[in-house]
Amino acid sequence: MTVLRLGTRRSALATTQSGWVADRLREAGHDVEIVEITTEGDVSGELLTAIGGTGVFAAAIRRALLDGRIDVAVHSLKDLPTAPEPGLVVAAVPVREDSRDVLVARDGLTLGELPTGSVIGTGSPRRTAQIAALGLGVEIRPIRGNVDTRIGFVSSGSLDAVVLARAGLARLGRLAEVTEVIDPIQVLPAPGQGALAVECRSDRDDVVAAVSVLDDPDTRACVLAERSLLATLEAGCTAPVGALAEVVEGDDGLELSLRAFAGTEDGSFELRRSLVGTYDEPEDLGSRLARILLEDGAADLQVATSAGPAPDHAPHQPEQVS
Template structure:
């Protein structure tokens, strides 16, 4: 093993650092002599905290600066939450590995421990996601859905201090931080469709780095990668990003992959949601065909309205 120190590019939030530490630990468990260090990189999404994500615009708000560091060789690999990664990677970069997925579901964290259905009328529910907001408005039109930015610990603190009655978060982050006890209830993907790639981590490297491809091989989880490929093919065909009301969730069982896709209006009154399945070798084709079905059913009109009105 070389004496070279591998540098992992990461955001500086507690969750991002935890995810990167997990990758560092997993690498060193496979290659005990490997030296690995973390390099914190601040992204545009980290710098702009007083504006809703949908208003910031652009893609790659939480990854672009880290990808730039990869391309200019300031770091050797990057650890991302896959839900933050745009459908197209920059030329010269690829996903070196996708480890096993954490729980992909959304969860509710409520100040008084209520489930979503038992929140009081008019409850203030915080989220930074148009996808979550649209589904909340459909399920609980009486609640006040308010924009909430900030890292995971910041959002939890705002509930604790009574600024919100509840917030909707990703289960994966709370699990990785060991904060499962904060979760009030899990939102079933059959009712509340997660974000594309939610719960999955991607380890991005330069496409020509055969050395790192070999090192990362033991960390890769094939079923997770198949599911994420299906979801991201859906995202690419919809030409969406993480700032529009699009959801997608795939599961792999044996030789089959099942994919649910969602496009919703901002007010939650219109939802185009379908579930289809295909052989796992057809994961990407499944994503594309499901996206086409959603667009033809009315999703295209909704997305065009959102982009035209400048909501995303």
């Protein structure tokens, strides 16, 4: 293997994330070439609810992997559908960034300080449902756009606030613009939020070996639990879903604590459940908690979309800050 060709979307955040992975691979002694790829999610101006959501950012990059045009791909993990892609393997899930959502609001305000009638922008059904359930008396407006566009809605006065992912702003060096880091007790993140997936062809043992040194076992365990929950829910629920797994110390060693949310976008109904399981069986933990949600009413929840599962189950808008 001479040079690892690393495929990425063209957005500022995607290239920053891929550059971070490339630097780690170079530190391990590999030569890396960045290859930029345009995806369906990048060229469409529609909301993700209109173009289907799941996989719109990943499909073109995965085709390049399968066609042999690139050797390695870097994805925001929440962009990836939960179903395995034949011929491909996620060889590494590096250390996760902070998975929480953040508020960028006028006048330095927090969620609780926004006056009744304030307008908050987000393209995420998951965020919409959880903020609506808080009963703050705010209006939630769907938006799309990159980081500058979305934060610009606030600075121009078009919106009072926007909600974004802290991980994206951290990677872009823009945390100074955050006015509140939102507690997961209020708004749980999307499954896999803040984590990266480094993917390659399963028949390239040399590439798998080169990439696997970047894998972080704790991060992988957490996102496996979250994505297992999502995969189980998608069989019987199209509601907005949030999930967060954390490694905790139990009586007999390391355990996983998993919290989850499912609800309606208008905030009229919400389910919040949690479960603790063994560190070595994250997928079992996720599926068990999903079944609890389904039994408690998630199977009856629907979102107002004909495009399949709510897009916050995986990807979001260009720049991937959501």
